[in-house]
Amino acid sequence: MQIQQNFRKEQWKMLFITMFCYLFFYTGRHNFGWAAKGMTEELSISYQQIGWISFSMLMGYAIGQLINGNLADRFSPKIMILTGGFLSIICNLSISYSNSYGMILILWTLNGYFQSMAWGSGSKLISNWWDSSERGKAFGFYTMAAGSSSVLTFFMALQLVQQEQSWRTLFRFPILFLGFALILFLIIARSHPSLKGFTITSDNKSDSKTQDLGWKDAYKQVFGNKKFIIASFAIGFQSMARYGLIFWVPIHFLGNNYKESSGNLWLTLFIPIGMAVGAISFGYISDLLFEKNRSKSIRTGMVCSCAIALLIYFIPTPHHILAAFLMFTSGFFVYGPQANFWTLSPDLLGTKLVGTGIGVMNMFAYVFAAIGEPIFGKIIDYTGDTSNIFLAVAVICALCAIIISFVKPDINQIIYD
Template sequence: MEKKFRRDQWKMLFVTMFCYLFFYTGRHNFGWAARGIAKELDISFQQVGWISFAMLMGYAIGQLINGNLADRLSPKMMIITGGGVSILCNLAISFASSYTAILILWTLNGYFQSMAWGSGGKLISNWWNSAERGKAFGFYTMAAGSSSVLTFFMALVLVQQEQSWRTLFRYPILFLAAALLVFLFIAYSDPKRKGYTIDGEDGPSVAKQENWKQSYQKVFRNRNFMIASLAIGFQSMARYGLIFWVPIHFLGNNYKDSSGNMWLTLLIPVGMALGAVSFGYISDLLFNKNRSKSICAGMITSSIIAILIYLVPIHNHLLIGILMFTSGFFVYGPQANFWTLSPDLLGTKLVGTGLGVMNMFAYVFAAIGEPLFGKLIDYTGNTANIFLFVALICAICAAIISFVTTKNPIINSNE
């Protein structure tokens, strides 16, 4: 029975990872379509930034709501519902012809995309105990980073084939549809649904002992968790500064003249994927499981790398490639440490609510950053300035997270 549970434990982690591996095909595709949208609709980059802002705000609001719902409803069905409606939103955008229509549809897409992350985290927490949860969340976060790699690769192929920006909202999401079907038939929300009885861990039904208001109060009254949530806001702003605006920087005015530069951008999500799974081990081995110190070190390194990218000539492909990879590694890697702070600081009963609140902060700040990045480009006329902005944001994140103090993880606390 123990071997069977262990096998199912890994199966649930991998099928959740597999499903989330394709979620960004319906979200991170927008950066590659942005230049085509701006040209066809005759709008500024600041207006494009507002579209991205709207999606991220929809995602942030969704996180606040759906994280708590994941503690009460079926995480599996929330993931399937969110992914399915996101596919419909992407398809509708591919046929849209006005700024307002794209703005509304992309906002709705953000909300429904938000139904997946906290739900997946809840499912994983139900199957993995506190001793191994850091490792499990590291793999889960790696799936998110790898999703960016897949999305960037698909987008690059479509762009080089001179496909319309509309195809970026049609073809990549077909993979998400297939992944949702696999997840539907394999995943179980918690061990009890497959007949297991887990000692020392409360199932998802325990969360129903508290109403939604009490759950949110416990999260928002936890000082350390609020500081960590503020810090992840700046980390996410820097992350989306790279994901959304760096493709625009490397595409230039004519992508045909910069095809080599375009492929360099793929190294950012590759670095992110490897950073996500590595930082769980980095925090354990180098920082004795002190998540805040690990995050601080990663963000300081990210700030330095962003400045170097600004200084290095864009035609130096070897050095730029190395910097692209390391920037992704250190900007996104620490996020794996952020997610483990939810069960560590709040206890296992509030994992979904905690992840939702933390991710809300992440995406509100990322949303605020988007029009700021766009305005910076419109005002200066130089896309390279985004790296200076990223450097500043990373430094702020490092300063804030240094105030977080963590003790032994809380398990099923009634505080």
């Protein structure tokens, strides 16, 4: 009984320290959009070039997910997170002193790769500590940390923008918090229960088949799993819709002159707040309401997202309260289901391939997100109406809901002794 209590305590400690660390990771990634305007003015960089910088970061992140997810299965997830975090800090600081488009492009692409070292590794660490009976809840908390990281980054950036600070400060001050979080993670985190003296056993059938797989065979196992690849295509559309909200919807609500609409400027916070609340909620929704049927939970969330996007399109939102509510609910339903996507990796592949599986899945997510960026921009340029963003988001969410319906995972239990 005492051993079980001690293990339970360590379980939560490892989850919370991983969440706390990832809570500050977006300070080194979602800060770029807020710096774009000042960067274009000071360095005479066009918005088209800004778009290519953003695209390159997302592609660097996607490629990194494909590589680093597998590395997380073979090396220490803790070391992977620490390495990626500190290298990301170096890239951000270097950009703050850069004066050329080419240098910023290279550094921001590298930053995308380094940032990719954290998510799959953190997922691996959490899967090592939490069995399938509670994994939906654990990943819900973890995904909430990612959503909350957007809130935190938006808040810091808004403060600096309203104080009319240089765009360079957006790459200097926020990432100091990431450095502090990494130091705490270094001291507290452990990659596996065995490093704290706990013995674990697994009856997951997939684990027994993948115990001694080499890295090539691990990728073959992942890409050969039809249900998992279908789920990866589904998260691609979910991620495209998510980034459609994060990067383009504020343009629709705020307009160009943010100094004369500071109230509207703060409304942007409701999107990531909704995402954070949605993430933790869908972890419980999946486990309790849908009895661990991840596909059904995801489909429900994306159908709701589709409906809300259509509602925003057809109903004008001149009042702040209504606009805030719609932004919150759109973030809630478009991002919440992502917490259920990550649990599909251990559910379908077993815990031995969690890092590789989540890396592949996140690669799909960010390749689709990168492709979606110019598509959303083209829609706005062609129609001249930013409200058409919501029609596009509605269609994308509907496609995700349809695709995920073909995935019905079998849940295998992992027993901790």
